[in-house]
Amino acid sequence: MENIVQNIQGVPLNHYIIFCSIIFAIGVIGVLIRRNVIIIMMSIELMLNAVNLLLAAFSAYRGDASGQVFVFFVMALAAAEVAVGLAIIIMVYRNTKSVDIETLSKLRW
Amino acid sequence: MTELLWLIPLIPFLGFVLNGLGRNLFPKAIYGIIGTGAVFIAFILSAFLFQEIWSLQKAGQSAAITQHLFDWFSVGNFKVSLSFLVDPLSAAMLLIITGIGFLIHLYSYSYMHEDKGLGKFFAYLNLFVFFMLLLVMGSNYLVMFIGWEGVGLCSYLLIGFWFTNSSYASAAKKAFVMNRIGDLGFLIAMFFILEHFGTLEYSAVFSQAASLSIGDSTIVIITLLLFVAATGKSAQIPLFTWLPDAMAGPTPVSALIHAATMVTAGIYMVVRSNVLFMLSPLTMEIMAIIGLATALIAAFIALTQNDIKKVLAYSTVSQLGYMFLALGVGAFTGAFFHVLTHAFFKALLFLGAGSVIHAMGNEQDMRKMGGLRKALPITFFTMCLGTIAISGIPPFAGFFSKDEILAHAFQHNVVLWGVGLLTAICTAFYMFRLLFMTFFGSFRGTADQKAHLHESPWQMTFPLIILAFLSVVGGWINLPEAVGGSHALANFLAPIYKGSRLADFDLALSHQTEYLLMGVSAIVAIVMAIVAYTMYGKMDGKPMTEKNEGFLYRLSYNKLYVDELYDAIIVRPLQSLSTFLHTYVEKLGIDGFVNGIASFFVGSGKGIRQLQSGYVGFYILMMVFGVIAILIYGMVRI
Amino acid sequence: MDNLFILLFVPLVSALILFFIQDNKTAKGAALVLSLIQLGLTIPFLMSFNAAGGMQFEQSFSWISALGINFHLGLDGISLPMVMLTNGLIPLIILSTFDKQFRGNFYGLVSFMQTGLLLVFLALDAFTFYVGWEVALIPIYFICALWGEGDRIRVNLKFFIYTFFGSLLMLVAIIYLYNQVPTKNFEWASFVALDLSESTQRWIFWAFFIAFAIKIPIFPFHTWQPDTYTNAPTAGTMLLAGIMLKMGVYGIIRWLLPVVPFAVLSYSNVVMILCVIGVVYASIIAFKQNDAKRLIAYSSIAHVGLITAGVISWEADGLQGAIIQMVNHGFSVVALFFIVDMIEKRAGTRKLNELGGLASEMPQLATFFLIIVMGAIGLPLTNGFIGEFLLLKGVYGFGVWYAAIAGLTLIFGAVYMLRLYQKTMLGPLSDRFQQVWGLENHELIVLVAVVTVTLFLGVIPNAILDLSEASVVSLLNQIKF
Incomplete structure (x- = not known):
C-alpha cells in the first residue's frame, strides 16, 4: 500500500491535473461534436474517469481516503448511468432506427 | 277633518292598488267606479279641507295645517320626514287636481271603454293623482320630489300606454329622460338648500331665507337650479320638446297630465318657493325671458300644425311660458291664477278634442275634419267657449288671468308686454283656426267617417259642460280692482308670500292704463278671430292641399327644427361617443393595455422558448459556456 | 345560536x-x-x-x-x-x-x-x-x-x-403591516392602531386600493x-355582480379607510375622479350595447362607481348611502340579470334589436321589470332613490362639481335602462316571442321577493340605515384626525 502511494506521489501533482484536464476536455469536445449517441456516452465516461483519476490523485497526495471513497461512488453511479443510458439508447434505436442524437429533438418548445 | 289629511292621497293610491291588482279580474264598470270614485272621494275631502282653510283664514288665523306621518329616513342630524302641509296654495291646488281629475276620470271611462287595458289605465291615472297630491301636499322639498318624479313615471306610463307602437314608447322615454334632466337640477338644488339651511322643510328654509340679502349668490344658484327643474317639468325652453310628443298618450291623459296638472308643477314649485326666488332678481329676469321666449316660439309653431292635439300641445307650452313670464315679473298670484284658468279651459279643449277624435274614429288631422258643429253640438258649443276663454276675450276666464300677467309685464318692461301681446295674437289666431277648421265649413273626411259621426255619451259631455262653465266664470274669482273686483284669489294666497322680500305685488298702474291694456288685448283677440274666420271659416269639402308658403311657414310647420337640432347636437354625438368609447377607448385603449401586459409575457415566453431547441448538443454547449463563465467569474473575483 | x-x-x-x-x-x-x-x-x-x-x-x-x-x-x-x-x-x-x-x-x-x-x-x-x-x-x-x-x-x-x-398586492401590504405590529399579529384592531408614516401609508393605500378596485371594479380596472x-x-x-363586488367596497370601508386614513385623504381626489369618470364613461358605453347582459354589466360599473365615490367622500351620508346602495344594487342587479335570462330562455336570444313587445304577452313580467328598472334608476319610494340621494349628498359634500357630474347618472341611467325596457318589453311583438309562456313559479317567487325588498326599503329605508348608523359614525370618528 505504501508502495502505491509512493508510486503515485512519484509523479508530480501538476502532471495529474494537466493530464486529467486534457482527458476531460477530450470528453467535453467529444460530447459536443459527435452525433452518435454511443460515442457521446463514451465521452461522458471519459469525463467521469478523468475526474475519478483526479480524485484518486488528490486523495493520495493529501492522505485523505474520502477522495477514493468518492471515486467508488462515481463508478457505481457511472455503471448505473450506463445501464439506464444504454437501455434508453436501445429503445431509441428500436423506434427511430438511428443512434443519431440530432433526430431526438422532439422535446422542444 | 284635518287629522284625516293623509286620506286624500291615500284613497287614490288604494284605487291604484285595487285596479292594478284586479286589472284582469273585474268587469269594466268596476274599474271606472273604483278609479273615478277614489278621485271623487279625494275631491270631497279636499273641498272640506279647502273650506276649513278658508274659514281659518277668514277668522284671521294661520291657515297652514301640517301633519307629520313618519320619519322617512335619517342620517346623523339629517332627517327627512314624510309630512304634509296644507295652506291656501296647496288647498287650491288640491281642488284643481282632484276636481279636474275627477271630471277627466269620468270622461275616460267612456273614452277608453273599448280599450282592453281599461283597468291598467285607471290604475295609472289613480297613481298619477296620488303622486300629484304628494307633490303639492308635501311639507318639504323631498316629499315634493317624490311627487315630482312620481308624476314623471306616470307620465311615462301613460304616454306609452299604447306601447305596441314603437314611436309612442319612444315618446314616453323622451318625456321621462327630459324630465330627469330637470330632476337633476332639483336634486342638486336640494343639496344646496340642505347645506345652507340644514333642512328641507319649507317653513324652516323660508324663515331662514328671509334674513338673507337680495342677490345672495347661494340663493341665485338654488333658484337657478330649481328653475332648471321647472323647465323640465313644465316644458320650457330648452326642455319643451317632450310635451308635443307626449300627445301619443290617450287624450284624457293629455288633458289631465299634460295640460291641467303635472306640467303646472313647475309653477307650483316656484310659487311655493317665492321667498327664495324673490331674493334672486337674476333668476327672475331669466325666468321672464325664457318664459316669454317659450310662449312666443310655441305659439309660432302652433300656427301651422294640423294635428288637433299638437296645436293644443303647443298652445299648452305657450301658456306655460306665459305663466313663467308672470313668475319672472313677480306676479306670482297672476301665474297661479293662470294655472287655475288654464286648467279649466285647456282641460276642456283637450277633452273636446278627444270627443272630436272619438267621433272621427281616431282621426286627429284637422284637414280631414270640418263642419262638425252639426254632428257634435255640445262639443262644439263647449269648445267654442274654451277657445274664447283661451284667446282672452272678456269676460271669460282667460281674459282676466292673461290680462293680469300682461299688466304686470307692462309694469316691468314694455318690451315684455309687447312680445306677450304678440303671443296673445298668435294664440287667438291658432285657436280660432282650430275651431273653424274642425267645426265650420264642409266635412272633408271619408264617407265612412261621416256616417259614424255622433255626439259623445253623457260621461264625456258632462265634464265638458262643467269645464265650459268654469272657463266662463273661473276668471271672476280674481277680478282686478279696475273692474270692481277685489283680488279675492290674491288675498286668499297672501299668507304664502309672508317673508317674501318684495311683498308688494300690487299693480301700480293707473286704472286708465289698465283699461287701455285690457282694451288692446281684447280687441286684438277679436280681430284675430275674424281673420281666422275669413281664412278657415268657409272651407269647402275638398281635401286641403299642402301649402308651401315661404320660409316662415316651413319654419313653423317643422317646429323650428328643434328636434332635429337636439338630435344633431346631443343625441347623435352621444351615440357616436358611445361607439367611440366602446371600440377605441374601451377595447383598444384600456382593455388593450391590460391584454397588452398579458401579451408581453406571452410574447416573451414565445421568444425565449426558442432556445429550447431540442438539440442536446446545443444544451451541452450552453452548459459548457456556463461552466466556463462561472470559472472565469471565480478567477476574476479572486 | x-x-x-x-x-x-x-x-x-x-x-x-x-x-x-x-x-x-x-x-x-x-x-x-x-x-x-x-x-x-x-x-x-x-x-x-x-x-x-x-x-x-x-x-x-x-x-x-x-x-x-x-x-x-x-x-x-x-x-x-x-x-x-x-x-x-x-x-x-x-x-x-x-x-x-x-x-x-x-x-x-x-x-x-x-x-x-x-x-x-x-x-x-x-x-x-x-x-x-x-x-x-x-x-x-x-x-x-x-x-x-x-x-x-x-x-x-x-x-x-x-x-x-x-x-x-394586497397580500404584500398585509404582510408588511403584520411586520409593523409590535406583537406580530394580523388583527384588524392592531392594524388600525398602527401609526404609519405618510409614505408607507401611500404605497399601502395603492396596494389595497388596486386589489379592491379590480374587484369592484372601478374605472380603469x-x-x-x-x-x-x-x-x-x-x-x-x-x-359576481350581486355579492362579490361588494367585497371590494366592503374592503375599502373596513380595511382601507381606518388603516391608512392619511393616504385615503390625500388620494381621495384621484379616486373620486376615477369613480366619477367611471360613472359617466360606463353609462355612455351602456347606451349602445345590443347585448342585454352587457348593458347591465356596464350599468353595474356606473352604479358601483357611484357607491365607491360615496365611500371615498368621507361623509356619513356617503357611507350610509354606500351601505344601503350595496344592498339595493345586489337585489336589483340579480333581478335584472334574471329577467334577461328569462327573456333569453323564451326568445333564444338577448340581442336587443331582435326583441320587443313582450309586455303584451307577459304583463306581469312587464310590471315587475318596470318596478325593478325604476329601483335601478332611483325613483323615489324605491330603494334606489335613498341610496342615490345619500351617495350624491355625500359626493356633494366632497365637491359640488363631482356631484353634478356623478348626478348625470340620474339622466344617463334613465336613458339606458328605459332603452333596455323599451327594446324588450314595448313596441310590436317580436317574432322571437311566438311561443312564450307565463311566469313560472320559481320566477314569480324571485321577482316578488326582489320587488318587495325594492319597495320596502324605498319606503322604510331606516330598516337598514339604523343598523349601520352607529358603526359608520364610530368609524368616521375613529379616523378623524
Missing part, C-alpha cells in the same frame, strides 16, 4: 353535502333548503343585534399561533347588511336556477363561495380576510368556466389572473367585468 361560526359552518357543510348529489332535482331542492336554513340562522343575529353596540358576537381562536394568526370573527353595523345581503340573495340565486339542469357540484360551489364571502364580511383578522377573499374567488372561477358560454375559458382566465394580481358577466352562466353573473 348566536355563535358566528355557525354562519360559516352551515354553508361549508352544505357544500360538502351538495357535491355528492348527482341528481338535478334533489340537488336544487337540497341547495334551496340548506340556503334557507342559513338565511334562517341569520335572523337571530339580526334580532339580537344592538345597533349602538359596536363590534358584536366576536369569536376568536388561535389558528396558527406561531405566526400570530387568529381566526377572528365579528359583526357590526357595516358587516351585518352585507351578511344579510349574502344570505338573502343566495336562496334567490339558487331559486333562479330551478329551470336549469345543474347537478350538485354546481350548488356545492355556490355554497362554498358563500362561505368565502361570509368570511370576508365577518373577518376581523387580515389573514382570515385574505383567506376568505381567495376562497370566494375559486368557486366562482369554476362556476363561470365550467357552465359559461362563448369564450369562457379565456375570459375567466383573464378574470382570475386580474383579480389574483390585485390580491397579491374594469375591463374584465363586461366579458366575464356576459359569458358567465346567469347564476354566476348574479353571484
